[in-house]
Amino acid sequence: MSENDEDRADALFHALSDRTRRDILRRVLAGEHSVTALAENYDMSFAAVQKHVAVLERAGLLVKRRVGRQQLASGDVQAVRSVSAMLADIEQIWRGHIARVDELLASPHADD
Template sequence: MIETDEDRADALFHALADRTRRDILRRVLAGDHSISTLAANYPMSFAAVQKHVAVLERAGLLTKRRQGREALASGDVAVLRSAGRLLGELEEIWRGRVARIDDLLNQLKE
């Protein structure tokens, strides 16, 4: 079980690091898909797609629910927004460093 914000971030970025998982996420964000429908889109076994879905689910990027005999996957935009906020925070730190370098260079010119 994911406990801290850092653990959540690790799980999130690990899940997004794989192109197949990013593609699965795009599909489920556009609408609910059964795991078997998802599996039909990739040149890998059903079990391999299930593993990718499990990684996305552990990261909170998608949820599964039963509908009859099928498991349907749905994407969670809120989790992506939290990733965007985290990246925004990191960007602000980076921009602050660049601004300090600019200040130092300007001081050297004077």
Template sequence: MDETSEDRADALFHALSDRTRRDILRRVLSGEHSVTALAASYDMSFAAVQKHVAVLERAGLLTKRRNGREQLASGDVEAVRSVASMLDELEDVWRGRVARIDALLTEEN
């Protein structure tokens, strides 16, 4: 991965590291929601929910658009797929390492 890819991975995983942001993402992946409606679902201030939405937006996991006075958020399925792809790559690396350890242990016996 180059530096830009690493920065993108950092932003994605930082955004997904918070339970509330993961829940917001699940909601907006199922359909467009106003930020006001999202905020009503949580026991926190509207401003706090806005900040969570902003983190997800900066990471590219959701997009916002204006509809009159409302801000509507929708999830980006392709961004979520890129996270899954990154995790698959990491899994392949670790599976390869485990296989090499197994081979070494087999050789020694």
């Protein structure tokens, strides 16, 4: 992975590390929401919800657009797929290590 890819992975996983941000992402993936409407779902200030939205936006998981005075947020499905692909790559590495351990344990010289 290049340095840019690593930075992107850090931003994605940081954004997803928070329960509120994951919930916001689920909501905006289901459909576009105003930031004001999103804020009504949480027991925190509007400014706090805006900060969560900003983290998701910086990570590329969410896109905002302005319509009049409203900021509308929607999820970026492609970005979520990239997270899934990163996890699949990590899983493949892990499965390769497990397969190698299984091979070593099954070898006739394992008891030596």
